Structure formats: structure tokens, C-alpha cells
Amino acid sequence: MEPGNHSTVTFFILAGLSKQPALQLPLFLLFLQIYIITVMGNVGMITLIWLSSHLHTPMYYFLSSLSFIDLCHSTVITPKMLVNFVTEKNIISYPECMVQLYFFSLFAIAECHMLAAMAYDRYAAICSPLLYNVVMSRHRCFWLTIGVYTLGFIGSSVHTGLMLRLILCKSNVINHYFCDLFPLLELSCSSTNINELFVLFLSALNIFIPTLTIFTSYIFIIASILHIRSTEGRSKAFSTCSSHMSAVAIFFGSAAFMYLQPSSVSSMEQGKVSSVFYTTVVPMLNPLIYSLRNKDVKSAMKKILYRRAHS
Template sequence: MVTLFILAGLSKQPALQLPLFLLFLGIYIITVVGNVGMITLIWLTSHLYTPMYYFLSNLSFIDLCHSTVITPKMLENFVKEKNIISYPECMTQLYFFSFFAISECHMLAAMAYDRYVAICNPLLYNVVMSHHLCFWLTVGVYTLGFIGSSVHTGFMLRLILCKTNVINHYFCDLFPLLELACSSTYINELLVLFLSAINILTPTLTIFTSYIFIIVSILRIRSTEGRTKAFSTCSSHISAVVVFFGSAAFMYLQPSSVSSMDQGKVSSVFYTTVVPMLNPLIYSLRNKDVKSALKKIINRSVHS
């Protein structure tokens, strides 16, 4: 059984290693600064103590951790001839990657429900979206992440990986690891499709249903200004959902195959590195509350 793996990386062309290193280093720095800044801004600003920003701070935390699990090891691959990862490190990376990826899927669904209540039942918003409900929704999100990642990693540990020690990816993902198995992967592949259907399709259906009701409610608003305001509260969330679920579905809602693995690498770049960077930018650039809170903190710092 193989105890040390070599990560093949994103590209095998030597000329691309330095440009890719600089590109993803820049993306990671923006991701860390953006998400830490978003969490800090929400916790320092009292008028952002609402369910929407509570979920957004949790999303920023998930994005920060999700990117940190993948990107540093990916950057190492660009500057080393062989990026070696041990079996325990690989399984740990797989576990935490699965945990934060699944948690993000369900957190985006919880945020869609929050937007549904805010637009479709505005008068009952504070009653329905109580602190108690927000807390238990968050607990549910992380519980589903824990269950999904434990099942994936547990069934991966039962496989004998002995075909080769080269993982055709830039991190320890499910399908590239299944390619190395000498024992039967039938149950693992069924579990991947089954859990992916639950963790991708169920949140997608929740989000889709929420937005059907949201669109119907927006169309009932008579004033153009009211419609624009209602839609602007959802546009950031829609942008984040489309990029994340689109790239994740392309990778996991299909049978594993060697031919699709290289395409899968490109797809996985979006939800492992690009989406965690984009989320704080999307929510800060398109959100008046966040921009005004940021201006107040900057003005406070300048005056002090």
C-alpha cells in the first residue's frame, strides 16, 4: 500500500509554474484579506447584527477555511519538483475539503431561505428568522458537513491504494484517489453520487424554490424602485450560487473517468480558489450596508 503520494498539480509545463504561482498567491491573499475583513466588519458593526449578515459571516469563515485547506499545498506544487504528501495528510485534506465544501452548499441554501422570508414575509421576518432558528440552521449546516465528510473519508480509508503513487490533481480529491485503488470502488462511487445528489441537488432545489417565490413576490411590487431594491438584495447571492454549484455539479454529478479528470481540475479551481475569493467581493461591492459600514470604520480610523 502506498504511504506517500505525489500531487501531479494543475499544469506540467515548466514555463507556467511561476505565473501560476503568482496568480494563485494573489488569489489566496485576496481571499484571506476579503473573508477576514468581512467577518471583522460584521462583528464590529452593530447594525449588521441581522440574520443575513450572521449567515454571511459564517459563509466567509467557510470560504476562508476551504481555501486554506487547498491553496497553500497547491502553491507548494508550483515551486517544488515533486509535491509530496503523506497518506495521513492526504486523508486529512480530503476530510476537511469535504467538510467545508458540503457546509458551503447548505449555508448557501440557508441564505436563500433567509432572502425568501425577507422578501415574501417582510412583516414576520424578525419573528421567523429568530436568533434561535439562525443558530440551529447553522448547527444543521455544519452537522451535514461533518456527516458527509466522515462518510467519504471513512469509506476511502477502507480502500487499498496501490496502483501508483501519483495523484492526478493538485489536492487529495475523491475521484483522483479512487483511480489509485486496487480494491473495488463500486460502493465509493455510489456514495459519491448519492451524497453529491443530497449535498448539491437538495440545496439547489431549496434555492431554486425560494427564488421562484421571491421572483413572484418581486413581480407583485408595483413601483420600479421597489422591484430594483428587492432584486438587489438577492443578486449577490444568485451570483455566488451559480458559480459554486455550477462548477461543483460538473465535477461530482458524473461517473469518474480518466478523460474527465483534467477538465475536473479546471472546474475544481473555481469552487476551491476562485469562489472563496469572489464571495466577499460580490457581497461588499454590491451591498450598500457593507459599503457604508466600511466607510464608517475607515473614517473612524482616520479621525482617531
């Protein structure tokens, strides 16, 4: 359908992070650096896992999937965000805005459930080590990944479909640096009650269920670790989980702050800061967290660098 059938607005102006001219160049350089590190880190992690045969395990299969999601998630948002810092008006067309909203929602929801799948993997590895290869078979890993993306497609389709039914005519200025749900709802001239209800419902579902899965997994993991007699064994078990726990805390904390409250309560300025964490900072931090705190990854990296140096 043509955008004109749904909205009197044919294009939007993204307000961006800051309206102060003096901050535009420093912010551009900062987020350009973050994006370069994000791309290099996530592409590097995927390549490393693919090249290192001893990393072909369920844990690293999920980690490479998380890196792919982070790479896509950041790419949907950051390039357009960078344009905002170097142009007087960052214009985005109605169709482009809806496409950005769709893929942002898809990868954000997929990341929530991928982190839950990774927690389940750690639970199986620590609580049922003898059955780990059976519980986390290739077949199950494949279907867990399919489930993660399916939930992402369903959630993003619902959000975008409900947005397309609205008449956006109050203004063409989006008080954000990308096409997010709540800033777009503020522009609606028609009732947004159904949209807000589904935003809260799906956000709660896509944050609460993964959080419950992660929380339950770690209760059993901690209980198992406490039964390990050797200090070295406990330390090793905790170290395999600490990276995942760090990534979970940052991502879910910032996402919950933005989406688990009505738009009337939420401050858009605070929302922008919160959004920065899960759209740009988390995708950059994840490969750094998992590489710097993981002996297997560091060992694989050294082997590949050694081979390259002597080839």
C-alpha cells in the same frame, strides 16, 4: 489505525495543475495573489460584520458564516497547491492526504447548505417582511448553522471512512493538485463500486437539496417582487438577491460538473479546471460580490474607515 493497514502507499505525489515548467512561476504568483485576496476579503468581511452593529442581522450572520467557510475551504487547498508550483515533487503523506480530503469535503458540503440557508433568509425577508424577525430569530439562525456543519461532518466522515477501507496501490501519483475523491479512487486496487455509489448519492443530495431549496425560494421571491408596484422597490428587492444568485451559480455550476457524473466519464484535466473555481476562485469572489454589490456593507466600511481616520 495505521495507514499501512489500509494502503501499500505511505505517501503521494500531487501532479498539480500543469506539467509545463514555464507555467509554474506565473501560476504560483497568480494563485498566491488569489489566496491573499481571499484571506483579506473573508477576514475583512467577518471583522466588518462583527464591528458594525447595524449588520447584526440574520442576513449578515449567514454571510459571516459563509466567509468563515470560504476562508477555511481555501486554506485547506491553496497553501499545498502553492507548494506544488515551487517544488519538483509535491509530496503529501497518506495521513495528511486523508485529513485534507476530510476537511475539503466538510467545507464544500457546508458551503452548499449555507448558500441554501441564505436563500431561505432572503425568502423570509422579501415574502414575509412583517414576520421576518420571528421567522429568522437568533435561535433559528443558530440551529440552521448547526445543521449546516452537521451535514458537512456527516458527509465528510462517510467519504473519508470509505476511502480508508480501500487499498491504494496502483500508483502514488494523484492526478490533481489536492486529495480529491475521484483522483484517489483511480489509485485503488480494490473495488470502488460502493465509494462511487456514495459519492454520486451524497453529491446529488448535497447539491440537489440545496439547489431545490434555492430554486423554490427564488420562485416565491420573484413572484413577490413582481407584485411590488414601485420600480424602486423592485430594484431594491432584486439587488438584495443578485449577489447571492451570482455566488450560487458559480459554486454549484462548477461542483455539479465535477461530481454529478461517474469517474469513467469525467475527464480529470477538465475536473481540475472545474475544481479551481470552487476551491480558489469562489472563496475569493464571494466577499467581493457581497461587498461591491451591497450598500449596507459599503456604508459600514466607510463608517469604520472614517472612525479610524479621525481617531
